[in-house]
Amino acid sequence: xxxxAALLAVLCLALPASAAATAPPKRIVALTPFAxxxxxxxxxxxxxxxxTLGGAERFSSKLKGVETLPLSHPNGPNLEQIxxxxxxxxxxxxxxxxxxxxxxxxxxxxxxxxxxxxAGAFADTYKIGMLxxxxxxxxxxxxxxxxxxxxxxxxxSSHPKVMVILGVGRTPFVMLPNSWGGDVVSKAxxxxxxxxxxxxxxxxxxxxxxxxxxxPEVIIAVPHASExxxxxxxxxxxxxxxxxxxxxxxxxxxxxxxxxxxxxAGTDIARTIDKVRRQYLQN
Amino acid sequence: xxxxxxxxxxxxxxxxxxxLASLALGAVKVPVSEVVNVIxxxxxxxxxxxxxxxxxxxxxxxxxxxxxxxxxxxxxLQGALGNxxxxxxxxxxxxxxxxxxxxxxxxxxxxxALLPLSALLxxxxxxxxxxxxxxSGRNRGSATKVVLAGIAMLxxxxxxxxxxxxxxxxxxxxxIFFIAGGLTTSGWEDLETVWPYFAAGLIVAAFLIRPLDRxxxxxxxxxxxxxxxxxxxxxxxxxxxxxxxAAASIAGLLGFLGLVVPHVVRxxxxxxxxxxxxxxSAVGGxxxxxxADTLARTLRAPVEMPVGPFMVVLGVPLFLxxxxxxx
Numbered sequence: 065x066x067x068x069a070a071l072l073a074v075l076c077l078a079l080p081a082s083a084a085a086t087a088p089p090k091r092i093v094a095l096t097p098f099a100x101x102x103x104x105x106x107x108x109x110x111x112x113x114x115x116t117l118g119g120a121e122r123f124s125s126k127l128k129g130v131e132t133l134p135l136s137h138p139n140g141p142n143l144e145q146i147x148x149x150x151x152x153x154x155x156x157x158x159x160x161x162x163x164x165x166x167x168x169x170x171x172x173x174x175x176x177x178x179x180x181x182x183a184g185a186f187a188d189t190y191k192i193g194m195l196x197x198x199x200x201x202x203x204x205x206x207x208x209x210x211x212x213x214x215x216x217x218x219x220x221s222s223h224p225k226v227m228v229i230l231g232v233g234r235t236p237f238v239m240l241p242n243s244w245g246g247d248v249v250s251k252a253x254x255x256x257x258x259x260x261x262x263x264x265x266x267x268x269x270x271x272x273x274x275x276x277x278x279x280p281e282v283i284i285a286v287p288h289a290s291e292x293x294x295x296x297x298x299x300x301x302x303x304x305x306x307x308x309x310x311x312x313x314x315x316x317x318x319x320x321x322x323x324x325x326x327x328x329a330g331t332d333i334a335r336t337i338d339k340v341r342r343q344y345l346q347n
Numbered sequence: 348x349x350x351x352x353x354x355x356x357x358x359x360x361x362x363x364x365x366x367l368a369s370l371a372l373g374a375v376k377v378p379v380s381e382v383v384n385v386i387x388x389x390x391x392x393x394x395x396x397x398x399x400x401x402x403x404x405x406x407x408x409x410x411x412x413x414x415x416x417x418x419x420x421x422x423x424l425q426g427a428l429g430n431x432x433x434x435x436x437x438x439x440x441x442x443x444x445x446x447x448x449x450x451x452x453x454x455x456x457x458x459x460a461l462l463p464l465s466a467l468l469x470x471x472x473x474x475x476x477x478x479x480x481x482x483s484g485r486n487r488g489s490a491t492k493v494v495l496a497g498i499a500m501l502x503x504x505x506x507x508x509x510x511x512x513x514x515x516x517x518x519x520x521x522x523i524f525f526i527a528g529g530l531t532t533s534g535w536e537d538l539e540t541v542w543p544y545f546a547a548g549l550i551v552a553a554f555l556i557r558p559l560d561r562x563x564x565x566x567x568x569x570x571x572x573x574x575x576x577x578x579x580x581x582x583x584x585x586x587x588x589x590x591x592x593a594a595a596s597i598a599g600l601l602g603f604l605g606l607v608v609p610h611v612v613r614x615x616x617x618x619x620x621x622x623x624x625x626x627x628s629a630v631g632g633x634x635x636x637x638x639a640d641t642l643a644r645t646l647r648a649p650v651e652m653p654v655g656p657f658m659v660v661l662g663v664p665l666f667l668x669x670x671x672x673x674x
């Protein structure tokens with residue numbers, strides 16, 4: 065009996081300690097727009113959000129006033145700046161691999177959340193919710209996201225052949241099915257043209273000969289440019305000798321997407337699919 | 348038949364094979380008969396004709412011209428500076444051209460059509476700065492001063508390029524092919540813009556063939572023979588700058604070719620006479636770049652890889668083998 069009482073006493077003493085150890089992190093930094101916006105949806109305000117120089121990240125209005133951390137190669141954020149925020153948890157991207165290691169060396173917990181598919185975005189929404197102690201809310205958010213995405217994908221009337229290209233000008237890379245943009249366009253009903261190539265990175269430079277041979281009906285370029293650049297870039301792409309004979313160029317279906325919605329995972333998946341269908345695929 | 352004639356004939360044969368391979372091979376299989384028909388104006392229309400006529404033919408011609416230009420630029424620079432390490436990189440042109448191209452890609456993507464022009468102008472600007480510094484103060488126009496000013500300018504522009512890429516990492520993929528060196532399928536447009544620079548560089552280089560032979564005897568001997576060493580060096584620098592800047596504007600940074608090809612033809616031919624080295628470097632450079640570009644386009648087709656690494660893979664073993672024999 066005395067032993068049992070002692071065991072209970074030990075358990076009672078240990079419980080608050082273990083609860084503290086699993087307490088959700090309070091000071092969170094989100095270096096990717098996906099993580100930042102997911103936190104906003106879960107009612108969690110991060111202490112810092114990442115911003116690439118000249119990048120056009122689409123942040124939730126709930127994140128107004130949150131300190132922004134400029135990101136640059138190879139570290140991502142400035143380590144002194146991020147250390148001064150004293151974060152418990154940083155949501156980062158594999159793009160900043162060197163910086164991630166440096167942050168871990170500083171004793172900061174770093175988690176990579178950088179989905180490259182819609183299914184991955186759903187999974188990561190739940191994982192982020194778990195990590196920040198908002199599992200139930202994450203489940204609700206996820207339910208709504210799935211329903212809206214299903215609605216956005218319904219009623220597809222045609223499946224045009226689409227080439228999605230990353231970068232500007234002379235040596236563009238095509239987005240493959242395992243890239244964010246590739247997955248979104250496929251879900252929007254586009255038949256993604258890739259020349260049969262696969263790559264772990266989700267992007268590959270393919271021969272212009274293949275572009276001519278496969279003859280896309282729609283070309284969507286994601287060039288890291290601004291709204292002002294759209295007319296000149298569209299004209300440049302249309303007059304590219306390699307593509308000028310394609311159905312896309314001849315029928316005026318060469319589009320420029322400058323808002324990063326096809327480049328980086330977002331939380332507004334249904335809206336992105338809807339935009340691709342309405343503006344680009346017209347299906 | 349002399350050794351140099353044999354080597355020149357071998358280079359011409361290599362050029363012919365590389366040109367035919369470049370036209371016949373690609374990511375899409377086009378029957379050789381159709382390739383021949385298209386080239387002689389008897390194509391049957393459709394995608395095959397478009398591929399050969401608008402993509403492969405201009406690209407092959409670009410490879411030949413760029414390769415020849417870089418070979419000539421390296422040959423005249425090495426002769427003028429009396430330095431075996433001289434290459435188009437040494438007069439800062441590639442550094443300047445790289446900066447000009449990345450500037451457009453990163454900061455002015457909407458003006459991407461101006462990329463070749465920007466690369467050309469910044470390449471020529473870098474060379475002009477090198478010449479201005481090298482031809483001022485003491486020992487003006489000396490080979491050492493040209494090389495040191497060139498290395499400083501190369502470092503300056505390379506640092507600026509790296510800074511831009513570090514600041515805008517999301518735009519780096521678009522820049523990789525230019526930095527690694529690679530031909531693109533931009534039709535005849537690029538050549539239409541820069542051919543006068545190729546032509547001017549070629550003409551100046553042709554006029555320098557005899558003076559460079561005299562300069563190889565040393566500045567004092569050349570001067571006693573009536574030549575002006577500093578003027579020859581300046582002329583060689585201008586020719587190399589024009590050729591290299593025009594080449595970089597089309598094919599990115601391929602300075603390695605200008606370093607290695609003149610050495611290879613010199614060692615293989617057993618002579619340093621510029622009447623042989625300059626044209627042989629042109630033919631060798633053209634053959635090497637056309638072959639490397641064909642490999643870069645076909646080895647992992649339909650994926651295209653930068654041509655720079657392939658050129659190094661093709662050129663270095665031959666260079667090292669010849670170097671071993673020569674030493």
